[in-house]
Each structure stands twice: as structure tokens, then as C-alpha cells.
Amino acid sequence: xxxxxxxxxxxxxxxGENLVLNCSFTDSAIYNLQWFRQDPGKGxxxxxxxxxxxxxxxxxxxxxxxxxSSGRSTLYIAASxxxxxxxxxxxxxxxxxxxxxxxxxxxxP
Amino acid sequence: DGGIxxxxxxxxxxxxxxxxxxxxxxxxxxxxxxxRQDPGQGLRLIYYSQIVNxxxxxxxxxxxxxxxxxKESFPLTVTSAQKxxxxxxxxxxxxxxxxxxxxxxxxxxxxxx
Numbered sequence: 001x002x003x004x005x006x007x008x009x010x011x012x013x014x015x016g017e018n019l020v021l022n023c024s025f026t027d028s029a030i031y032n033l034q035w036f037r038q039d040p041g042k043g044x045x046x047x048x049x050x051x052x053x054x055x056x057x058x059x060x061x062x063x064x065x066x067x068x069s070s071g072r073s074t075l076y077i078a079a080s081x082x083x084x085x086x087x088x089x090x091x092x093x094x095x096x097x098x099x100x101x102x103x104x105x106x107x108x109p
Numbered sequence: 110d111g112g113i114x115x116x117x118x119x120x121x122x123x124x125x126x127x128x129x130x131x132x133x134x135x136x137x138x139x140x141x142x143x144x145r146q147d148p149g150q151g152l153r154l155i156y157y158s159q160i161v162n163x164x165x166x167x168x169x170x171x172x173x174x175x176x177x178x179x180k181e182s183f184p185l186t187v188t189s190a191q192k193x194x195x196x197x198x199x200x201x202x203x204x205x206x207x208x209x210x211x212x213x214x215x216x217x218x219x220x221x222x
Contacts, residue, residue: 032208032209032210034210041197042215042216043115043213043214043216044199044201046210046211046212046213049210052208070210083206084135089151089152091211093177093211095213096154096167097142097154097201097203098163099144099147101151102147102151105204
């Protein structure tokens with residue numbers, strides 16, 4: 001069964017810092033990897049989708065990379081802002097959609 | 110606007126009562142999913158449906174039931190057999206094909222009183 005791990009579980013940084021969130025998965029037979037943001041008590045908002053044939057995707061200050069062979073993805077957030085504070089989840093799409101437990105990010109003004 | 114809508118936002122259930130959570134999408138997506146989220150745990154799959162009138166159990170289907178009579182609707186019933194139903198429930202949909210994006214509703218918080 002696919003297992004998805006996210007490190008660190010929690011992260012606190014000062015505003016303006018660049019940061020990296022990590023996601024690893026055990027089965028490389030995936031179609032996509034998707035990064036989501038979740039605010040407290042809310043649903044998931046899609047940030048970036050990386051297809052298995054792609055190496056990276058960018059949207060604004062966000063850049064996600066995928067190394068399928070090693071079972072790893074990173075989400076890079078540039079020039080972090082207090083509004084980036086949320087939980088970030090990665091999910092891999094194989095036969096089912098498997099989620100990590102998330103990284104809780106706090107950006108301190 | 111296209112999207113996925115869950116209702117109600119908050120739901121309270123008495124012991125021994127069945128309750129139904131609504132999930133509607135107007136994205137013309139074939140696949141729909143129900144997840145449960147508990148504090149400190151990842152999302153766990155309850156049921157999913159890839160086509161109308163067909164659905165499959167996920168990892169934690171016991172105590173839940175679903176139907177998929179219409180493409181746009183995938184209601185989840187939490188039955189009295191579910192002994193620990195207090196959780197945040199999330200519905201998602203995805204288009205056909207291998208390389209499509211999943212979209213989520215805003216969730217329903219169910220509490221047993």
C-alpha cells in the first residue's frame with residue numbers, strides 16, 4: 001500500500017524567508033502528485049499538480065518538484081508571508097489518492 | 110462558477126441516528142470521493158465512485174453508506190453502526206483520465222451529541 005510522509009510536521013519561520021516542504025512516497029507507480037493548502041476548519045485548495053512525466057511546476061511564489069524514481073517531492077515557497085500560514089498536504093494519485101499528514105506552517109510577521 | 114459544494118457545514122447527530130452529508134459538483138467530473146479527517150491524522154478514504162451507479166469501499170467504509178444515482182451527486186450516510194463518527198468530512202471530485210486535478214469541497218463537521 002502506498003505510504004506518504006511529510007517532513008517536517010510543523011514549521012515556524014519569520015516573514016520573508018524562503019522555505020522547503022518535503023513529501024516522500026513509497027510506490028513510484030503514480031499518475032500525479034498534487035499539493036494542497038488547508039486553512040483551519042476549511043476544505044483543501046489545490047496549489048499545484050505535477051504529472052508523473054513532469055519534473056516541476058510553478059505558480060507565483062510556489063514551485064513544486066517531483067523525482068518519481070526516488071519517491072520525493074518538494075514544495076518551495078519563496079518570500080514567505082503571514083498569509084501563507086496553513087497546513088500543506090501532498091497527495092499521490094495511483095489507483096487511489098493517498099495523502100500525507102501535512103506540514104503545519106506558521107509565518108511570523 | 111464551477112465547483113464542489115458540501116452541505117451542511119456543521120451537523121449534529123444523536124446517538125443511534127443516521128445522518129446524510131450532501132456533496133454536489135457541477136464540474137462534470139466522473140469520479141467522486143469521500144474522506145474523513147481526524148486531528149493529527151491524514152485524510153482517510155471512506156468510499157469512492159468512478160461512474161454513476163457504481164462505487165467502491167475505501168479504507169474505512171464500515172458504518173458508512175453511499176449512493177451515486179446522478180453524476181453530480183454523491184451523498185454519504187453515516188449510520189448508527191459508525192461508533193466514532195465525530196470528524197471532519199471532505200468530498201472531492203476528479204475528471205476522467207490519468208492526469209487530472211482533484212477538487213475538494215469545504216467540508217462538513219459532524220459532531221455526536
